[in-house]
Amino acid sequence: MHCFRLSLLKKPLLVLLSFSIFALGFPFSALAATDDGKNSAAVLCYHHIVPDEEAAVTKSEATISVSEFEEQMRYLYDHGYYTASLTDIENFLYFNKQLPERTVLITFDDGYESNYTYAYPILRKYGLHAVIFLIGGAIETPSSGTASIPKLSLDEIKEMSESGFIEFGSHTFNAHYLLDKKSAFVEMSLGEITKDFEDMKGFFDKAGAPKVLSIAYPYGQYDDKIVTSAVVEGYKLGFTVTSGFIYQDSSPMTLNRIIVPPGIGLDKFKTLINDTSEALPEYYNGSIVLCIDSVTAYLGKQPVPLDAAPTYADGKLVAPLNFFKDVLKWDILWDNNTNKVARRITTREDVWFLLPTYLSRGQVMVPVRELAEKMGHQVIWHQNDKTVEIK
Incomplete structure (x- = not known):
């Protein structure tokens, strides 16, 4: 996974x-x-x-x-x-x-x-x-x-x-x-x-x-x-x-x-309960985790159902927009006319941006890396674990 x-x-x-x-x-x-x-x-x-x-x-x-x-x-x-x-x-x-x-x-x-x-x-x-x-x-x-x-x-x-x-x-x-x-x-x-x-x-x-x-x-x-x-x-x-x-x-x-x-x-x-799984890795503590082809995200060790599993579009990892907007409460807006997602401007310091969105399994999906970086987070890939950490 x-x-x-x-x-x-x-x-x-x-x-x-x-x-x-x-x-x-x-x-x-x-x-x-x-x-x-x-x-x-x-x-x-x-x-x-x-x-x-x-x-x-x-x-x-x-x-x-x-x-x-x-x-x-x-x-x-x-x-x-x-x-x-x-x-x-x-x-x-x-x-x-x-x-x-x-x-x-x-x-x-x-x-x-x-x-x-x-x-x-x-x-x-x-x-x-x-x-x-x-x-x-x-x-x-x-x-x-x-x-x-x-x-x-x-x-x-x-x-x-x-x-x-x-x-x-x-x-x-x-x-x-x-x-x-x-x-x-x-x-x-x-x-x-x-x-x-x-x-x-x-x-x-x-x-x-x-x-x-x-x-x-x-x-x-x-x-x-x-x-x-x-x-x-x-x-x-x-x-x-x-x-x-x-x-x-x-x-x-x-x-x-x-x-x-x-x-x-x-x-x-x-x-x-027919369980043979390993315990979640320690890095789940204090983290948000998205898994490709899984309808489960994690906030810390607390699982959250997703409306669609993260997948790839145009070579980019994409995940449901409503996860970032409604669950994580990121200040972003989606324009269904242009199919773009933008940052909601609340202060002079806010940086305006527009990112493309994608439709997958009936859900509006947004590029994870690009959105996180535009929101001011540092993105670190962990190749061995196939993970990306956003600080």
């Missing part, structure tokens, strides 16, 4: 996570996906996170330690994983928009307070994005007794939602329990299911969170009436706990997730 390096101007937030409580008896080998070359994403499923000393004595397969969770998040960060949002997944499935080569969706089920206490600070530390699927009734009317694991408060939900790192989905309002080993949600009548959706909408209105458009089915169980009701209610994504990756031809309302069990270590975690 040929890459081009630039000095860091802005560091965005990016990531995604998934939690599920039904981690019962899944053979580990069944969780690994084969690399068939198709654009895909791994949806990770977590539940409850506890301090290491508590994790050492728990027998729950839905509970992992703080240190193990941080180790996995650090791995994703060091290896340049893009943590997707629900909108990213929706665009991927409904509008065939490509995802970065290494993409995960990080999700949590049930809405435990530990998501706020332990997971949220770690996600913020590494700039990762995640989704928490809430049981509305359990938060609105918390259970009494010491046996109940504390759930998130409305204030905690509001804080995380406003942070930009966390978004929320439904794990039903009051249908997360078993009836003779079957999900109560599946056993409900159509009217009861509809009421649960309405109650969940009311809960999210009260929480002040954005409109919920995704659901994680309790215990991963669903049937036709549940899926149909979800679609009628405007839901776009439905998640199971069936092991596997998601692809562009996956059914949006019955998506796979990969349960992350406790005590697996990094080697098995890499197997879960």
